[in-house]
Amino acid sequence: MAEVKDMDFYQIEKKWQERWEKKKIFQVSESSKKKKYYVLEQFPYPSGSGLHVGHSFIYTVGDIYARFKRMQGFNVLYPMGFDSFGLPAENAAIQAQSHPKKFTEEAIRNFKSQMKTFGYSYDWNRMIETHKPDFYKWDQWIFLKMFEKGLAYRKKSPVNWCPKCNTVLANEQVQNGKCWRHEETTVEIKQLEQWFFRTTSYADELYSNLEKLEWPEFIKTAQRNWIGKSHGTEIIFEIETERRPNFILLHGYTSSPKENFFPWLKKELEKRGYTVQVPVLPNTNNPDVSEQVDFVLKNCKFDEQTVLLGHSLGSVIALKVLEKVKKPIRKLVLAAGFSEPKFLDKKRSFEKTFDWKFDFEKIKKNVSKIKILRATNDSAAPQERAETLQQHFGGEILDFTAENNHISGKEEHVVLQQCLETFPIFTTRPDTIFGVTFMVISAQHPQLMDFITEKQKTVAQKFLKKITSTKQEDMDKLGKEGVFTGSYARNPLNGEKVPIYASNFVIADYGSGMIMAVPAHDPRDFEFAKKYDIPIKPVLLKKSDESYSYVMGINEEDIKKIGITIIEKTKSGFFKIKIPPDKLEDYKAFIRKNMKAGFWNEFTTKKGFYFIFKHKDGKIEEMELNEKTNDIIDKYGMIFNGEIPKNNPENVYSWLAKNDFYKELLIHPGPGILINSEDFNGLDTEEAKEHITIYLVEKKLGRKAVNYKLKDWLISRQRFWGTPIPIVYCDKCGIVSVSEKDLPVKLPEDIKFNSTKNPLVNYKPFIEISCPKCKSLARQETDTMDTFVNSSWYFLRYCDPKNDKKIFDTKKTDYWMPIDIYIGGKEHATMHDIYFRFYTKFLRDIGLLKFDEPAVKLFNQGFILGENNEKMSKSKGNVVLLNEAAKKYGVDPTRLFLVSNASPESDKAWSNAGVEGSVKFIKKIIDYFAHFKSGKTSKRAESKMHKYTKEITAYISNFRYDLAVIRLRELFDILNEETISTKDAGIYLKLLHPFCPHVSEELWEKLGNKGFISLESWPEADETKIDQTIEKQDEAVNQVVNDVMNILKIMREKQEKEGEQIYLYALPNEVSFYNSERISIKIGKKVSVFAVNDKNKFDPEQKSGKTKPGKPGIYIV
């Protein structure tokens, strides 16, 4: 066998790589006998600069696992491919005036050959390149499926634009307002019409399934934050804008304005100060429709703010009226409405005399806002009539349960709501609803203008201009700014009218884009209220066992006597005190007795404030502060201060909150006890959330709601080098999808790249296409898809990479999927790691997959940093290229180093000295096998082999490669101390193999084995072979060696002559622990072991007297 110095890493790497490839040992196919295991690494973008050690680290982590699982007997699918669409190749093409395909394919060749030199055990037969039409065809196919299901859609919205990439970006690709590829480039907001995937329709499942995934907790947390699920309540607020509506209510057949909900509705509307006209229609029991219509037109006044409501037959009258009104009206509300005789009882007279023909075009012209109210409990008319109406003139169908059949209850709240202008808001804190003092609509809200009144227009526009002209990065510095819109909202719980502001601090596309602001219990609202001097109304008393009071008119000494501590004495002579709960009654009595006349004292209790007044005449009045006592107390306060009570007393709680001592109890964002909240007083936050929501649901003013931060995925890119979107724009047919048989829509190859813009836009052979529907000339969409679509399903294509009939054979995906272990970077936490889950769920829902999640286990490897501990980058000059490292140190040492000095998930610096350490170790192994002499495996070696096999197996399973390598080193030291058989030497090589595949193959062969160690089975640890006494002996030997070394050191230091011969005196039952040979090897001196009771022992200095259990006496000469 060769000496170490003759061992050429390069030679053996090449030799085995060639053999593996020739024998195709890593090619796999489905098998009914073997259990599958799918190991997958996130595939790379083939960049022009080639692989660096960071890349190879990911693949090494995966390869070790794949080799390990393969040896464990699994049918391991371990493929590799290239995510080959993307901007760098396109930019290179623009610079060179060439085609990105050229750069891409060169890079792929380079990547692939470098990967091969690293000996990864991929099944190259399954390689995927996403830029190839036979791959991206299926991207387009999936797009069509999503389009069919309404999950791919086009909309105009504010989008993120990177001026460097010259394209829009997904929400996920914007990091801190900068582009994910250009850390220096600020993303701009543009209003564009773009394609989206409806990821939000899976928000709930994407969120809830996280629980089941064996993924690193931090990734799951990141996804949870990103999806941002929050539970709350949607509350409907009435809105009063400058455009004040007036109402005309038309009753139905055999009815009158005195029946059903009409009287109630009229009262409610008038209460709000609106004009209401409720004509009594003639001949209601035997109506002539045209007569009634004429009656309405003659007797009612219509204008552009008119809201027309028709109930039952009244809705038919309303429609007819709308054919004839001169000017368009504001809104039409149809309650139990119909338009065709087929839904009617044929016996009634009016249906025979009426012509039943409507001019729907005219109606549409006269009203644009139409609400069709359909009660699900309406037995008087079939449900489908709502759809019939909608087909005729559009409008919005609202399903609800009416108080009574045919919407004939006394108080039909939904009818009222639909007559009024309402706006829903989302809140997680319905418990604070009584504290609402204003509303805020997002300054970016599409409906904002509806709220701004004539009077406020100038200020509002000035403000909006400021907001839009502020750059994204300056926004944070800007703080919360806003302006009053001029409109108001009405609190559905107490009817209070509050102003609506517009502001930059509310997000337009979260919830409804408007919030209820509770400054007392939300710091953001507080900040805003302070700035614009809006009232702050506390409604939650912070829980506190102690009672707080701010007391005057009593002696300091007297307070102390009853055991109450004074927190602070103010300059004006007040005492801030906290009263323990058990002292409260004493305190009350004390106040009654000791407070000077003409004073009053308030203090908090667990439920709210309590007041004790002492009038000048000594009369004492006491009361608890609640809604009813609110006014009284305010007046009392005034009188005591010698002031004249105001007509509109200030809310006492707000007044109390101005006191900085009470403030901490009244102004806070946490939970508490409800005060100032009418019937809900006394409930705690959690109870109140529940009760208030129930109340709102009953009144049809709200519902439980869940909201997500997640937004739909913007997939359009204004770039060339991506998958073309299979959509055609036709002047006649609108947006038309390309038919399946015409896929793929291919990227042209004979196209010139000479500007930074997408060249497809002006490339006639591509854009000029006939409409798939009407065959007339249409225009092909020139945007391409975000390259993340490719990686969203590539793992499925690996299962059946060459299928040209289908996206994949489901039999194959059923066998291989899901991915058992997915290895990749943590930077994908909220990008790829969400997208591929979304795709999986979609493909499952169209029947292609039988599982919910693509990857059961996810492993995130750390980054490899440069030697200086900084991220590798060309500009820092610390990039370590893979091929150079392999050439210099050999592949196996490089692999071994990458996984050995830290657990694979932590970041670590590349270190040349570190790799050299690995080289040293491997050379030692090679040297050992070069001089290997087979023998019978010693007991100790056998025990250790099993012990270490067990540990190494467990460590590799858990990706603790670093600890596995340490065990390999330790086991190697034992090999050196013991004799072992050829078979056991082979076992060591097997344990080494996943880390050092080439060297282990070579040594395996040199050991006389036939075949590949790659295909050998993983050694099994037999725990019964682990000998505990050997462990004890080892411990004893180590201990004694330590002691001897220590003595020798001391002898040396004392300049004594260092001893050459060592005598040990052990207890008789321990003599066997001290193997003189092993100790001798370790110390490098002669060793004799005696039992203490051995009469023939050599012990001139009586050191045997020092012998203790576990500690032999030592004598050194």
Place this chain on the structure above:
RNA sequence: GCAGAGGUAGCGAAGUGGUCAAACGCGCAAGACUCAAGAUCUUGUGGCUUAGUGCCUUCGGAGGUUCGAAUCCUCCUCUCUGCACCA
């Protein structure tokens, strides 16, 4: 601001209630080999002390729980990562 991860010997990094002055590697030191250097091997690597002992000080800082803490709890501090006015 919120959330997550983390701070261990000169460095990287194990260790998550006693077996810990703390694996393993790198670095450093001494010794062996060599004419010498490198490579290799051996030993050492918190301090004091000692023929193998004993003691003290250490695991970001300060407290606490415990017979016992790097390890559990509380507060503080610093670093990294993610989200960023999400109502």
